[in-house]
Amino acid sequence: MPTVKIVILKHQKKDDDTWNVKIRITHERKSSYIATSHYVGADLINKKTFELKERNNPVYDQVMIDVLKIREEISKLGHSVDLYSAKGLCELIKEKLSNKPNGINFFDFGYEYADKIIKEGRRIGENYRIAVHKFEEFIGNRNLMFSDITSSLLMKYDEYLRSQRSKCGIGNISDAGVRLYTSKIQAIFNKAKLKYNDEDTGIIRIQNNPFVKYKIPKIPVTKKRSLSVEQIRAIKTCVIPDNMIGTLIARDVFIMSFLMVGMNTVDMYYLRPPVKGRLEYERRKTRTRRSDKAFISIALENEMLPYIERYKDPLKDRAFNFFIRYSTHKQFVHKVNVHLKKIGEMLNIPDLTFYAARHSWATIARNECGISMDDVSMCLNHKSGHDVTDTYIRKDWSIIDRANRKVLDYVFGDSLSSTSSINNDL
Known part of the structure; x- marks a missing residue:
């Protein structure tokens, strides 16, 4: 059980010939100290023991009140007192004595x-x-x-x-x-x-x-949001009136995501211009949780060129001008999904969302094009699960390029070589 005692440390004499009165807590053969607000001169200290005089000493009486409080708080801890070191007990007691709210809000x-x-x-x-x-x-x-x-x-x-x-x-x-x-x-x-x-x-x-004791519900098996090849082609060729600008953008952004290996709207919003024919970025969703900052580099395929031109940033600060059209990336994400619902209704695709482009690319890559799960994971910029091995192997971005090319050829063939389905004026 911890012991609590009033002490004065002889070697800590102040310049004005006074000493601070301290409370010592000893626990498991180690001691820690709590400084009080009281300072005393030699007249209030026993010369033989160098301890605070008890009789007719108002400082002793006041400090003893704190000692009794400390002993009471330690007693309340019960067996959990063994969780604390002497220093830990001092920190806890200082909070108690400061009259702060009991606990952390x-x-x-x-x-x-x-x-x-x-x-x-x-x-x-x-x-x-x-x-x-x-x-x-x-x-x-x-x-x-x-x-x-x-x-x-x-x-x-x-x-x-x-x-x-x-x-x-x-x-x-x-x-x-x-x-x-x-x-x-x-x-x-x-x-x-x-x-x-x-x-x-x-x-x-x-x-x-x-x-x-309380168990959080397990992750439910989610309904797969991947689309068929025919549905993706239908979205790409969907004819939308020129006055429905938001819906036109939503259609194009969906196809752009598919062409860029399932890129998210937020990453598209902040994407920098291509460098030497490549689109490079750190995936904002996971960059703070990964040592490689979730960096990825993908080739700019020819099918993307009309869209690059259509939505180019006039100042060339970013790859696309979505940050000009929408005040925040949140507004961009929201508007795209709202208008995709309209496209889903037009094409009889229930609950169409932007994320279906990413799911669809992955599903087609694995099931239709025979691309390995590891390579699909790399293309989606997921953590590989081979942490040690990753430190030895340099990333080969051509793996993503070949996989993407295979998927685009399978889904579109030569159909995207024509820009006839892209509205000229937005």
Whole structure:
């Protein structure tokens, strides 16, 4: 059991001939100190023991009140006191004595973390902010500490989510929706533990882990969003009235993504002009999570040239002028998907989304063109899973070029050599 004692360190004499009164906590044969606000001269120190005099000493009385509080707090820890080092106990006690709120506020940390990710340009930050807001909506206020989050509370939150209508308005929130919200809560929980806990020194500010008992729903098997070759050709040749500019752009952007090995709209929005016939970029979705910054280089195929010309940036700062047409990449993504719905209705392709271009390229590459799973993964700029091997092998971008060429020849043949289906004026 830790011991608590008032001490004065003889070698720490101040220039004004006073010493700071300290509280020493000894635990597992190691000691750490808490400095008080009190300083005393030699008249209040026992000359033989060099300890603070007890009788008729108001400083001793005041410090002893803190000692008693410390002993009470240590007693409350029970067996969990063994999780702490002497230094860790001192840090914990200093927080207790400072009258700060008991614990770390979940919502303060959660919103701060979400904003940090958003500032880094990562779209997932919005998901974190939405998840924290949804949890706040359930709690009813922002006075929630990490220590208040129990498995029982999360189970009630799970039930609450399932009682809510889904975003699309069809039925209630499903397993996928529950996972979307609760997985972000868990991620924030883990980030907070990394920040506030230090197992090496025994500083454990967040002790609980409600996710041991509460289990986040497993990832549901998603419906495949890949299209047939005929559907992709139909989108490319779809005739759209000239006054439907947004729909025209959505059609072209979809085909452009397919031609560029499933490039995302966000990457297309920020893409730099081609360099020596190649399009090179860092995939924004995963660049902060990978040592290679998710860099990829793909050849600019001839089929892309009409689109490069159609949407070129007049200042040549970027490959396309979408950043001029749309104020933010979020607006660009949203508008493209909205207008793709219209194209889906025209061509009888239910729930058509932009991401179907990426899924379709991958499915056709593997199933129709016989390209290996590893090569398909490389083309999609996924992490290979061969971390050690990757450090030995230089990336050969021609693998992607050959795969893309094979897919484009299979899907379009010579059909894209003509630009007749691309509207002249946008």
